[in-house]
Amino acid sequence: MSQIDTTASAAAENPFAGIDQSSGNFSYDVKYDFDAGSGLNERTVDYISTVKKDAPWIREFRQNALKAFLAKPMPTHWATKDLENINFDKIRYYLSSGQKPKRTWDEVPDDIKHTFERLGIPEQERKFLAGVEAQFDSEAAYSNIKDVVSKQGVIFMNSGEALKEHPDLFRKWFGKVIPTGDNKFSALNSAVFSGGSFIYVPPGVKVSHPLQAYFRINAENFGQFERTLIIADEGAEVTYMEGCTAPKFSTSTLHSAVVELVALKGAKIQYITVQNWANNVFNLVTKRGLAHEEAEIKWIDCNIGSRLTMKYPGVVLKGRKSRGEVISIALANDGQHQDTGAKMVHGADETTSNIVAKSISVGQGRSTYRGLVHIPRHLKGCKSNTECDALLINTNSRTDTYPSITVRGSENSVQHEASVSKVSEEQILYMRQRGLTEGQAMSLSVNGFVNDLASQFPMEYSVELKRLIDLEMEGSVG
């Protein structure tokens, strides 16, 4: 980990330096009833299966996934060598105080309840959410859905519960969008997954308010591996939001989720992430959606925290006229590498994909965009558009762009544009002439850079995003 420099000169050079990463930097000394210990082998996986009372097919699924994980090399031939710093033997793969989430906050153990209260989750739930699930290390501590929503037939529960209560529905799509062997980390997740959300929205049902999950890491040397599966049946609509935090430990923490979305004919799924892990978290996540005919999947992916994030939300456009969209915002500060992007695989005629990615690199932060657009042969009328803009704040900030575009056939049209810029000195001068400090001016300018994307977030989240950017700027103010 690089040190955060708090000297005055460094603060002038880097307006973001010396800032507390997030308000989530605290932890409680929780006593766990279930602990798989450190390191990963067949016995670890077996322990998890036993604790979770897995059905035989899940047991087998986990063991096969473990083999796939061990067999796959690290993807360092294209990805950063920082991956080699993950010590899989030191990580604790399962920690919980029980498998059954509580339906009311009063039933949640005090330390855990206090954690989520400090993060403002119960308050948000009252204000604007249709349902909330709060995961604490390996398991959900709390899970509830408002009656009006459940009466519409919407299922929203922990993945573990769903495996037992809706096994057929779960099994039909589980691992179908992202196969175990998709990459090393999807294999890892498939071996040790625990927690995450399961959502099913019946045909034609439009869930008016967002469903939310909050992921909290509390323990040191811990690995969180939630698994989320969202199915929107024909014509259904749903918005899902997730947030996350972890305390900043001196050792690294691993978060490796797999998220699968299935939008059946004419359905719409919007998936919003505001990732604010502490600076010691390796955040290696696989997210993909399958869009059937005329369906629409939109990922809004905002990465502010973590040491290294590797995440490329994707959409497989399987049905005619389906649409995929990724809106990506990344902020990389000192000691951070945001390696994010999008994947769009066109599998039918007249499918459309749109990617807009904006990144901000501060201090020695590094942001990387990786994109994949694939249009195979014999498709007609497919369109894809990508726009990548990188903002570099300091002289030594870094940004990379690595798109990959394959187009077969003459009836499609694909565009990719990328640009790199810095904050305009004239703009800063103009604002300072009007009486703003350099820090305030910088903050306004950076917010302006992401404003058109931030405005696509639900209000509460765009306010949160603005607050996080302002927070990062505070150091240079006064």
Next chain:
Amino acid sequence: MSSLEITNLHVSIGEKEIVKGLSLTVNSGEVHALMGPNGTGKSTLSKAIIGHPDYTITGGDVRLDGKSVLQMEPDERARAGLFLAFQYPSEIPGVTIANFIRAALQARHAEGEELDASAYYKRLYQKMDMLKIDRKFTSRAVNAGFSGGEKKRCEILQMAMIEPKFALMDETDSGLDIDALKIVSEGVNQLRGPGLGVLMITHYQRLLNYIVPDHVHVMWDGRIVRSGDKSLAVELEAKGYTWVKKELAHA
């Protein structure tokens, strides 16, 4: 003498009918103005006549010298003598104006019959001078990076070079300042003559001060609702399109 006869024409875009039974005949030597508010189907009419694939003719006919053009390809219609000065001309990067017009003229010659290059340039420069187009433009790509006025002048230049039997001019005055409008109008007036029929589509009466029409038609909701001489345009300017609407309400 030639004639362009439009009879009971119906045009749709997708499922939506835009032109709903329009009839109009333009003879060589005549200048007709087709006026009407936005969205009444004026541009649709012009694009349908020249065979734009997005517009479906669902009824009626368009005949050039008595022969229907509806089964002809767009380039065949053009060679038969129809010319559209587009409201929004395409930009063609990499193809110079000189090469483009030459290709258009060459297409009107029999195969193997080469255009005389020096005569071609002589004529091109003469027309460019007439339209006050800088000769440097000949080596610029067609419409690429042109201002609105330059694009319109480039359309008139093509018309002057190609010498069609009938010219449809779609909102040629839009986006022009007064000087450009004068230049374009002068150009059109010089091309007027017994060999050319013109259908001028315009929203405003302004253009008609410079190119005085023989006939004026008012289009409303896909049909021609009033026809008259140039005084109709003046009346329309004075009373506005709401007047036509009211008249229609009475009818």
Next chain:
Amino acid sequence: MASPTLTSPALGSFTAETFERALGAQAGAPAWWLERKRAAYERFAALPMPQRTDESWRFSSIAGVNLDSLEPLAPAAPTARPHVPDFAPLTSLSFVNNRLHGRTALPPELAAKGVVVTTFSEALTRHGDLLKAHFMAQPQRLGSEKFAALHAAFVGDGAFIYIPRGVELDGPILVVHAASGAGASVFPHTLVVAEENSKVTVIDFFTSPANEPLFACGANDLYAGHGSKLTYAAVQNWSRKALSFQLNSTVVRRDARVQSLNIHLGGRQARHESLSQLQAPGAFSEMLALTVASDSQEFDQRTLQVHQAPNTKSDLLYKNALLETAKTIFSGLIIVDPDAQKTDAYQSNRNLVLSDGAEANSLPGLEIQANDVRCTHGATTSRVDPEQMFYLQARGITPVYARELLVFGFFEEVLNRLESEELHAALRTLLKSKLKL
């Protein structure tokens, strides 16, 4: 070094024994040259063949890169006079199968000013230091290290061009590299040193009889000294059965300007790597390429623009037109080193797909480590614009001809950047000869 066996797939037909024979043919060359060749062969033998998982070979048909069943030492007897483009150079050199085949005399006034246009064999004895300093002196960073080593080991004769300080040449210098004989291997090389404030245009022309299998592994080194102006054009028109590598290295010094245009027409599978290093303030490299890919041809283009100093500029525009079942790969990277502030870099790849069976791959990349820069890139893949087609048809132009005009328009944007009308016309004619729509 591990001693590879004779059947090693990493060697193909280029066994140690053939290398010794090739070296024997250059017995009179200086010791340092022979030493370099030996070192190069060792590198070639030690390096593995490219793998499917190599990032720098992404999307390439690895199976097509095969060094077996080749004639490593091309025969000496050229048959026909090589086909050359239709324009008048100041002077020319032509090589057939790695040997000098013909040359025209350098105008005496240029020779008097110290201009040198000669062969490697001659340069080795008279300009050894320059050759030593510039011949393949730059790093190989784009994936073909093995083939660069093979080239250095087997290179026979090549073109050596030296323009002294302050000398400006009006016309182009033409270098023809021809090959003949089925399965022949050729290693063409053109080395250009443009000293301070000089000006020169060099044209490489690669040609071989249609339908003869061929292995071409060429390289060129361009060095643009302080304030110089170097224009380089290459036309790759090998037979449709050729496997071709062409590795370019360009060094641009203070206030120098290099314009390079590569036209790719021939080959079964052709890979072109181009590296521009902008080493001092004011350096500018303009990198252009046009490809007509037809039948089942594969064109693989890898580029790197490295900004190593502040206030440098690069501008890349690669255009591909794809017909039938052809495939193109464009993989470009702009690297802005830390402290290379005020860099102005541009990279653009445009693919025009004219057939449903064709495949265009585009990997435009940026690695930026300085903040006060203007760096943009773009990639588009599309068909002929139907609105443009309609506009042309509305002027009476037939659909077939309209399409042809639009495809040429697509290329003209690149050709228009050439200063020389004559060169522009000659290249247009060449493109037309391949692009019969």
